[in-house]
Amino acid sequence: MKKDTWLNQLQFLYEQDEHLWLTETIKLLKENRLAELDIQHLIEELEALSKRDKNGSSGIVMQIINLK
Secondary structure (H helix, E strand, O other): HHHHHHHHHHHHHHHOOOHHHHHHHHHHHHHOOOHOHHHHHHHHHHHHHHHHHHHHHHHHHHHHHHHH
């Protein structure tokens, strides 16, 4: 399958079934098929994960402070 066709399918999959998109992305990463990745959405997901982790950590710290 052509790279562009596969990428278009991955991008469509992201809009339709994010969990399946993630499963396919993980598979591509494990197989070192980096040229086939949907980089745009992967970056968005990593940025969102980073923000969630940061906000989650801040929330936990505030809960601990409020316990004192």
